[in-house]
Amino acid sequence: MEQRVSLITLGVTDLGRAKRFYEALGWTSGAKEADDVVFFQAGGMVVSLWGRDQLAEDSVVKDGGGWGGVALAYNTNSNEEVDAVIEEARAAGATIGREPADTFYGGYSGIFIDPEGHPWEVAHNPRWTIEPDGSVTLPKG
């Protein structure tokens, strides 16, 4: 198994609301109005939105009903970009779990929670560089 992820699927209870939320953040997809799944090209991988019940059945797991131990992060190259993304998320209707502030690891981050309860950390870690293509490479050693 190569060291990579092709697709992250976020289970949703209201697909239209979730799609509008990510579109309000500036994301675009080729999804049509009647589609029951939305695929966003996200760098070299894909983020999709799909019915949470269908996803649980397809993934052969029992839905715990709340958050289940997975968090996403969006890293930036500056504290100012963190502030800007958190403001975009707030304007799009996200819950701001944590306002941007310095972190224990010497970075700066805030948390927004999408309308379906999926948390995103928006972070500037000075040791992680975001390349012009949006990719992240871990520092060596």
Place this chain on the structure above:
Amino acid sequence: MEQRVSLITLGVTDLGRAKRFYEALGWTSGAKEADDVVFFQAGGMVVSLWGRDQLAEDSVVKDGGGWGGVALAYNTNSNEEVDAVIEEARAAGATIGREPADTFYGGYSGIFIDPEGHPWEVAHNPRWTIEPDGSVTLPKG
């Protein structure tokens, strides 16, 4: 907000066990024995393992205790690769939620569930090509 994800963090209750599981799949990290977080470079992004309690607190969410509406997928260019990855996961101690089989969308997939309950679909979708660098690009239109 650009259309990308920098980091997926999988919350774990037993970091050593989770780390050994992903290492048994062939993944490598620079983590040292005493580290309380493990970062895997995964293509242009990062997959990390961190204590589930810490992740819930940091993400400002209440832990539902089970699965919470997120699934990962690993796409391949052939059915045979799907079979091979599912066998690797089985050998590494995963629960096989669903044995590889044809899917409703004309592909072929199986599900493995890691020791912490996080499901992965291993899929061959003939309309999605995996590039030599491991990236996935959605078909147009």
